[in-house]
Amino acid sequence: MPRTLITGGAGFLGSHLCDRFIDEGHEVICMDNLITGDTQNIEHLFELGNDRFRFVKHDVTDFIHVGGELDYVLHFASPASPIDYLELPIQTLKVGALGTHKALGLAKAKDARLLLASTSEVYGDPEIHPQKEDYWGNVNPIGPRGVYDEAKRFAEAMTMAYHRYHGVETRIVRIFNTYGPRMRIDDGRALPTFMSQALNGEPLTVYGDGSQTRSFCFVDDLVDGIFRLLMSDESDPVNIGNPDEITIKEFAEEIIELTGSDSSLTFEPLPKDDPQVRQPDITRAREVLGWTPAVDRKDGLKRTLDYFRKEMGLAPVEA
Structure with a gap:
């Protein structure tokens, strides 16, 4: 039975990865200090009484100890939304540097394969x-x-150094905007902000004139791409995201229509260094992993809306 450690495993993405690896027959160790994660995201795995799942509360910027053999390490520990990393700048830098160092050291010691969760933000304002x-x-x-x-x-630089100098098997995924159930309502990203504002009948806050673009990938598609990458032989970074690009203004209007809200739009100054465009070229993922996103945004948003309505204590919409 493969044994897998997922750091940041109680977060939005990490918890979905825990589900996938349990379904794939792995023993999963979920490690999280809960600074932005939440045990609510993984409580269903506790309730199942699954003896292949274990949660460890731990800060990965400290030494990581895992007894026994380990086959895979997925390093997903990090604040990932602007509201989080702007409020937690030092912790964000520490988990990117010290946390990655500790995770790579563990992978080296265990002769395990490590996958680093990187981001489209490495491209900056492209x-x-x-x-x-x-x-x-x-x-x-x-x-x-x-x-x-x-x-x-x-x-990313440290991961490639361990790969080249120590021979550690490494994979790097560059994650583009992802959405789905278990996103925090208050995490500051466009989708949860828009949905909560629309469901509350409040104006939707659009930054700038809304002409900046994003490309949104449903979480199930992202997790499938990550799993394929981990099991592949590709050591260079791979973009995983949905190339279906949309302006933020159009996206806000789409959310209003989906929720049936009569909310309007309100415009605020654009944050400093906010990227004007964001769209992945997924040629490498398609050619190397045989991966393309399968979930249409309309369908993914409906599934996400159902989750948000439940989280906000609102009645489900009749089909």
Whole structure:
């Protein structure tokens, strides 16, 4: 039975990965300090009484000890939304640097394969569109977003150093905007903010004029791409995201229509260094992993809306 450690496993993405690896027959150790994660995301795994699942509350910037053999390490511990990494800048830098170092050291000691969760934010406010993996990015290292962007860029550099110098088997996924059930309502990203505002009948907050673009991938598609990458022979970074690009203004209007809300839009100044465009080139994922997203945004948003209505104590919409 494969044995897998998932750091940040009680978070939005990490918890879905726990589900997938349990379904794939792995023994899963979920490690999280709960600074942004929540045991509610994994309580169903406790309730099942699954003896292949274990939760360890631990800060991965400290030494990581896991007894016994280990086959895979997925390093997903990190604040990931702007509201989190702007409020937790030092912790974000530490988990990108020290946390990645500790995770790689564990993988080396256990002769395990490590997959690093990187991000499309390594491209910064890109001058190349769509973004390909060979683009080095346009990042402001001393801007407010630099704590996240540079933490992930450093984490990628350290991962490749361990791969080249120590021979550790490593994989790097660059994750583009992802959504789905278990997102925090208050995490500050566009989708949960828009949905909660629309369901409360409040104006939807759009930054700038809303012409900036994003590309949204449903969480099930992302998890499938990550699993394929982990099991592949590809050691170079791979973009995983949905290339279906939409402006933020159009996305807000889409949420209003989906929720049946009579909310309006309100416009606020654009945050410093906010990317103007974001769209993954998924050629490498398609050719190397045989992966393309399968969930249409309309269907994914309906599933996410059902979750948000439940979390907010609202009655489900009749089919």
